[in-house]
Amino acid sequence: KQEVTQIPAALSVPEGENLVLNCSFTDSAIYNLQWFRQDPGKGLTSLLLIQSSQREQTSGRLNASLDKSSGRSTLYIAASQPGDSATYLCAGEETSGSRLTFGEGTQLTVNP
Amino acid sequence: ETGVTQTPRHLVMGMTNKKSLKCEQHLGHNAMYWYKQSAKKPLELMFVYNFKEQTENNSVPSRFSPECPNSSHLFLHLHTLQPEDSALYLCASSQDPFFSGATYEQYFGPGTRLTVT
Numbered sequence: 001k002q003e004v005t006q007i008p009a010a011l012s013v014p015e016g017e018n019l020v021l022n023c024s025f026t027d028s029a030i031y032n033l034q035w036f037r038q039d040p041g042k043g044l045t046s047l048l049l050i051q052s053s054q055r056e057q058t059s060g061r062l063n064a065s066l067d068k069s070s071g072r073s074t075l076y077i078a079a080s081q082p083g084d085s086a087t088y089l090c091a092g093e094e095t096s097g098s099r100l101t102f103g104e105g106t107q108l109t110v111n112p
Numbered sequence: 113e114t115g116v117t118q119t120p121r122h123l124v125m126g127m128t129n130k131k132s133l134k135c136e137q138h139l140g141h142n143a144m145y146w147y148k149q150s151a152k153k154p155l156e157l158m159f160v161y162n163f164k165e166q167t168e169n170n171s172v173p174s175r176f177s178p179e180c181p182n183s184s185h186l187f188l189h190l191h192t193l194q195p196e197d198s199a200l201y202l203c204a205s206s207q208d209p210f211f212s213g214a215t216y217e218q219y220f221g222p223g224t225r226l227t228v229t
Contacts, residue, residue, distance in 0.1 A: 004154070034217060043116075043202055044220040089155070099168065100218065102155040 002027045002094055006103035013080055014111050021075040021106045023090035028071045032093040034100065035064050035075050037086045044089065048075070080110045114138055116221035118203050124227045125193065133188040133224045135203030144186040145218065146178060147202040155202070161186060162208060193228045200225050 003026045013019055023033070031052045036044040048057040048064040050073070056065040063076040073090055087107045091100040116137045125131050137144060146158040160168035161180040177189040186203055204218040
């Protein structure tokens with residue numbers, strides 16, 4: 001059974017800092033990996049989707065990478081802003097069309 | 113309306129009540145999902161519907177009863193719930209996830225915050 005772990009569980013940084021969020025999965029047979037953002041009491045917003053044939057995706061100040069051999073994905077946030085404060089979730093899909101397995105998330109606080 | 117909408121946003125119900133959660137997607141997707149998010153736990157997939165057919169039931173108790181009348185609407189009927197069922201219930205949609213070679217993203221609604229008293 002696939003398990004997804006996110007480290008750290010919580011992170012507090014000053015504004016402007018570059019930061020990395022980590023996601024690891026127990027079964028390296030990951031097909032796609034998706035990063036989401038969740039604001040308090042709200043639904044999830046998809047940030048980046050790394051497809052099976054890709055190793056990374058970029059969107060603005062966000063860059064996500066996937067290393068299947070090591071069972072890891074990282075989300076890099078450049079020049080963090082207070083508006084980036086949220087919980088970041090990663091989720092892996094084991095085969096095309098299978099369920100998403102979520103991590104517990106990293107709660108990020110960016111202080112002005 | 114755009115994206116995925118859910119109503120109500122907040123619901124408080126007693127253990128003997130019957131209520132329903134509604135989800136509607138305006139994205140032209142074929143698959144819809146119900147997730148449960150409890151405090152300090154990862155999101156748990158509850159049900160998957162693809163082209164109105166239930167394709168997955170993740171061992172969910174029968175006090176939760178899903179209904180998918182068409183590809184745009186999904187309901188979750190609730191009855192005789194327990195306090196531990198209090199959680200954020202999230203609906204999501206995507207393109208057909210079982211099309212060979214297709215990749216897709218799941219788009220989530222804002223959720224319904226359910227409190228069972």
